Amino acid sequence: MVKSVKPTASSPPQAAKQPSTNRSPAEVQDRRLIQWGGIAGLAGVAAFIGTVAVVVGLGLPAADDPETLTDFANIEGGRIAEHFFYLAALILFALHLLVLHRLLRPAHTAAALFGTAIAEIGLVIMAASSVLHVSTAPMADLYTASDTPPEDLAAIEYAWHGAQSIFDTMLATGVLLVPIGIILLGVAMWIAPGFGVRLGLVAMVLGVAGLIGAAWEIVDTASDVSAAAVLSIVVFHLISGWRTLKLSNETRIDLSTIERPG
Template identity: 35%
Template sequence: MTNETDKSVPRWAGLTSIGGGLLLLVVFAWVIAFAGADPAGPAGPINKFPEIKTVRIVENGFYLAVLLLWIPLYLALCRGLARTAPALIGGALGLLGLGVLAVGAIPHAATSRLADLYHAPGATAADQATLALIWQGTQGIYDGLVLTGLLVMAAGIVLIGRALHADPAYGRGIAWLSILLGVVGLVAGTVVLIDPTSPAAALGVFALIAFHLVLGRKVHRLSKMVTPVMSMRTA
């Protein structure tokens, strides 16, 4: 029973990590294909929203699913790596970052109500101008949550990469790649922190995807090599 538990935790963590990374790539393709870029101007996004409301709902639902699928990887890493400070703090930061991202995963719950008021038959031009500004402010809050989550997760990934150096099962290649991807996320987040209009956030998100695909695959492969603890104890 112990051996089966030892195998199932990293096995499922690896699969869900890979699945989450692939699903997020699908989300990007979905948005590009069916939503496209937001129109320019303060009123552009809220004016277009009714046309793409279903697209956004599907996008946000899948995005939340991605975050949930990534949770087991950090639990498995905290459980499998040596209980060093980089491993424990890195895993905690990863989970915290996922939590922050999850808080902002369903923006349409707020923005759809603003869009309904904006497009209501009795809405005046002044009402619409005010609602467009409120939309911008609301979206800014959700963008801030994404940026915060990205920075926190990237810092956690750097520490996890540092912890992987101490475990020969992962190899130095995976460790250095994890650190590199974490640094890319930190740099991208810092650029957006300085210039909120910068598209660098996408680079940070793709760094997160790459980390979860690579580590998910490695953790899943290692799950097939778990030492049969019970048989060793009884040998």
């Protein structure tokens, strides 16, 4: 009778059986791209919240308030922080849009391409108007300098208002374009398997609301309705960014089809 031999302490341990994954290198890269896109969208929302927190927390005046010029030395640090948070949010939103284009292109090539292009142009224009303190700082130095003649103060104020109007024009243009892009992206989301009718409808509603708010302020420059347009942009990236991040955890990922797990 043959006795079974028990493994001794010196016997090499058996290798643990590792679960096999059938992910190709291309799928791994696609999954990483989608994950980064979702993170970018949500991080952009966080950066925008940081912008609001700086303004509210430090009690900063409105950008077109004369106090921004006359008291710039005391609010310069807060204003710079506000602008950099805002610029970071726009950059992250732009990165998220590029990933959305990759995700939505198989469902509706035209809507995904045109929507991304228009929204990206709008974000670029908004970014160009984001660092207003760069033009305010030298004029504020002149305004508060002890050797500045009193009769020159009015001219400096006029120059500051002129610079402010240029930045306002760029902001209004960008805020008008981005919702148009969101509407087109919503059309693509409507028929994209990874997004669906509900999310597509929400995106289109947000885009329409933002477009109305932006157009209203262009017609009536004294109103502040464009804040609704900016809010719609942020909410869109919050919702679509979260969905994009969830897509990176789907069982099957193929950027040419974007299928849900069966």
